[in-house]
Amino acid sequence: MDEDRILQWPRHGVETLPWQQQVRGGTREDRMMRFVDATIPPFIRELDYMPPLKVMLHTERALLAVAQADTDAEGHSAALSRFMVRSESAASSKIERINASARDYAKALAGNKGNTSATSMVAASAALHELITKVGESGRFELDYLMSAHRALMADDPQEADYAGHLRDMQNWIGGSDHSPRGALHVPPAPERVPELMDDLIAYLNRDDVPVMTQATIGHAQFESIHAFTDGNGRIGRALVSAVLRRRGVTRNAVVPLASGLLARRDDYFAALGSHRLGDPAPLIDLFALSTRAAAECSRETIARLKAMPALWAADLKPRANSAAAALIQAFYDHPVMSTDEIEATAGSPTAAYRAIDQLVDAGFIEEITGRKKDRVWAASEVMAELDDLDRHIQADMHEGKQG
Incomplete structure (x- = not known):
């Protein structure tokens, strides 16, 4: 050929x-x-x-x-x-x-x-x-x-x-x-x-x-x-x-x-x-x-920032080893959008789940995104924000001609 x-x-x-x-x-x-x-x-x-x-x-x-x-x-x-x-x-x-x-x-x-x-x-x-x-x-x-x-x-x-x-x-x-x-x-x-x-x-x-x-x-x-x-x-x-x-x-x-x-x-x-x-x-x-x-x-x-997030969250919250909060930090990194049932399954019990959710919400790491009282869903705010940030950074590089 x-x-x-x-x-x-x-x-x-x-x-x-x-x-x-x-x-x-x-x-x-x-x-x-x-x-x-x-x-x-x-x-x-x-x-x-x-x-x-x-x-x-x-x-x-x-x-x-x-x-x-x-x-x-x-x-x-x-x-x-x-x-x-x-x-x-x-x-x-x-x-x-x-x-x-x-x-x-x-x-x-x-x-x-x-x-x-x-x-x-x-x-x-x-x-x-x-x-x-x-x-x-x-x-x-x-x-x-x-x-x-x-x-x-x-x-x-x-x-x-x-x-x-x-x-x-x-x-x-x-x-x-x-x-x-x-x-x-x-x-x-x-x-x-x-x-x-x-x-x-x-x-x-x-x-x-x-x-x-x-x-x-x-x-x-x-x-x-x-x-x-x-x-x-x-x-x-x-x-x-x-x-x-x-x-x-x-x-x-x-x-x-x-x-x-x-x-x-x-x-x-x-x-x-x-x-x-x-x-x-x-x-x-x-x-x-x-x-x-x-x-x-x-x-x-972006990969470097995402990989560092669980450790940064843990350093801020200082959760006990094997606690619900520690488990949810890793869970939200793996799955940045989770329902109540998924959070409870990760935490081990409803009580532990909601205590951990309150900790993560107060720290600004997650937010409730449905506005409902039932079938609620939480999202890892920083992880989701990276979607828009990465898109903007790539487009800026292309517009500025850095790749020529």
């Missing part, structure tokens, strides 16, 4: 399709639009590509930063992995204009579905965890894993639940209006092409002879171009990047929230996807490398 190495990624093709307005359960005629030009992504399972030297240097720096952050998380992998998954999923959701505060996100983690954006963020976390776990355990991608992740993402969406975990059987598009692709930024291939294109993508993702960041970025871009599902493609596509890093052994303990970097340069991100479809993936690979490096370097600071 080295002898046939190509320097330019192939351009997407175009086919003109007869257009009928797609609606749930069928189609109806659109007299204002008779045809639509849909793109046809190239098959990539055997294609090779080497980015320009400057881009390769950025990808190497990014992978080194990720490996360092992942090593920092070792020994605290369960708690930190959950935190980092949530951070990545929240930022990925914001790219899709899905926004919620850390407090609302905490309520959604506790099962409160009053804020649909926060509920969607929780679903994105479940989808990301689902994909990286299955890919990490098996050491390979399978189409079923992407289906399962999409099912987790869309299970609570009343409009998309029936389509969750299924490849699309209708035309979709990016931009335009809800009912027409007129003026769309991208019209994916006809649904009949999707299964074969997805099989080809899975084959590419399971290769081990492609540079890791190049594989992650191009795999993401190919998935976005195929747009395999009726909705949720962006979040599944970005989860795919973290899954590539896990499969290739770059990460073992944590997920790097690179979506925060992409969010900081959202317009550049979509423009780079367009460049990829025109045959030049280098700008997108470079942007992913810079975002990944920013995310990894900022994550190291």
Whole structure:
């Protein structure tokens, strides 16, 4: 394959399709639009590509930063992995204009579905965890894993639940209006092409002879171009990047929230996807490398603060050894949002639980977030605040150009 190495990624093709307005359960005629030009992504399972030297240097720096952050998380992998998954999923959701505060996100983690954006963020976390776990355990991608992740993402969406975990059987598009692709930024291939294109993508993702960041970025871009599902493609596509890093052994303990970097340069991100479809993936690979490096370097600071929290809390409260308060300090570090039943199970008794809760609340370490007298839920304020802080730090680094 080295002898046939190509320097330019192939351009997407175009086919003109007869257009009928797609609606749930069928189609109806659109007299204002008779045809639509849909793109046809190239098959990539055997294609090779080497980015320009400057881009390769950025990808190497990014992978080194990720490996360092992942090593920092070792020994605290369960708690930190959950935190980092949530951070990545929240930022990925914001790219899709899905926004919620850390407090609302905490309520959604506790099962409160009053804020649909926060509920969607929780679903994105479940989808990301689902994909990286299955890919990490098996050491390979399978189409079923992407289906399962999409099912987790869309299970609570009343409009998309029936389509969750299924490849699309209708035309979709990016931009335009809800009912027409007129003026769309991208019209994916006809649904009949999707299964074969997805099989080809899975084959590419399971290769081990492609540079890791190049594989992650191009795999993401190919998935976005195929747009395999009726909705949720962006979040599944970005989860795919973290899954590539896990499969290739770059990460073992944590997920790097690179979506925060992409969010900081959202317009550049979509423009780079367009460049990829025109045959030049280098700008997108470079942007992913810079975002990944920013995310990894900022994550190291967050990881250090999170790891220090239990000891700092204990030094302040000075709980007795084996007391309920000591147990809850560690429990809130592992699970920053807990219900009354979970707290009582950790403390050993209701009396001990509420005595310890009062101590932690008075110290400002946790707060009750439901405002109810029954079925109450507490959250570790500092841990949840780190979600927003990490996102801001990564975006600031990207805006200030520290990763150039």
